Amino acid sequence: MALYVHSPDEEGEWRPGAASNWWLHRSLEQLAAALHAKGGALVIRCGPATEQLLDVARDTGARQVFWNRLYDPALVARDTQLKARLWEAGLTCESFNSALLFEPWEIRTGQGGPYRVFTPFWRACQQQLDALPAPQPAPDRIPAPSKAVAGLGLAELDLLPRIRWDRGLCAAWTPGETGALARVETFCDSAMDKYDEGRNRPDHAWSSRLSPHLHFGELSPRQCLATVHNALADHEGARKSAEAFVRELGWREFAHHLLHHFPATTNAPLDARFEQFPWSPDDALLRAWQRGRTGYPIVDAGMRELWATGWMHNRVRMVVASLLTKNLRQHWLEGARWFWDTLVDASLANNTLGWQWTAGCGADAAPYFRIFNPVLQAERYDPARTYIRRWIPEIARLPDGYVHRPWLAPARVLATAGVQLGRDYPQPLVDFPASRNAALSAYATIKAPGPPAP
DNA sequence: TTTTGAGTTGTTCGA
């Protein structure tokens, strides 16, 4: 018998957000249907996991409990206690790794410690990739519970939004294992061979979009690996792109490695000097960024894509995060919390790594001068302006030369395109060169102090 | 212990 226990209170401050809940509902719906089709059933419960599990075990007479491990710090603590309580109650427990290629504690430096830099971490992983066991096929039949077990209806979990803001999500995604397998097949067939370059292009569907499926366990990274290897046999020319794709799986591993070894980084910078960083909290700036009204088209396009579909292209994530933390000087946690609520692939490990990396306070020594120029990034990665025009229709009629920087358009051009800056589309919230220099100065204030005074 | 090479994804400036 399969059991899902809904217990967001046990996830503390980082309980799943609205977009994650939408996905979860759809995914559970699919899972229940898939189990039913094989003769089984999904029992849904709500409440503290330990009590619910003990209760279900009493009802069913179950002797053994199996699950796949989770890695968010609050859930590790919960599941450790859970396992002890179940053993005390006479149940046999066994947990497995399905979510990751390697357990976060398995990969160690020569000194036995955790890695803080991706490249050596990934080199160490690569030496063990070939030894990974191949994924096993799912069973054909799943036995039904021997007697009826009380459970909730999915709707009782109250996961779907009350007002229908989820239409864009419905159109963009197919949650569930079937959708996940279809996505990975489509990716291998149509985009994998150009992934090395294509993954940077928000104007095309050339990234894998597997992140929410991976996050919800509908697909495992070992399955991804196996599928990619099979596809490689067909066209050898894609080797470089396949490596790039597998390396992205490696980043996911690295994020979990860091979260395991530095669990406080969900809320505090890994680089302690950043405790002193002169952030400049401003609700109006934050809100404009959230709503896609910064005046920088590539940023606003990304924020609107996120709001509409629950997802944003990774290249654009970096650009919007750089603008928020560096040019607008808003705390990276504000960005992390917004992503947490709006992303269907919100993952504590990946979200924490991404935001700390962009803010410069994370694991890799991100050089202080890495501040994305939203105009250059837009021209490089949205050369035909299709991404901007799709998400910012109010400036779509501007000629190519001004779509990425409407504030430079002469009055006559704006008038012809029917755009009045400040009314139809905002002026930039900040001047890029000035805010860039201000950010560089702010970084200088927290640089390593000189030698200690005598 | 010391040394050495290197570090996801960038931008700007000047030749």
Add this chain to the structure above:
DNA sequence: GTCGAACAACTCAAA
């Protein structure tokens, strides 16, 4: 337009 250098110095990981 293109290209290479500069942008600080530091920390990490391995030899």
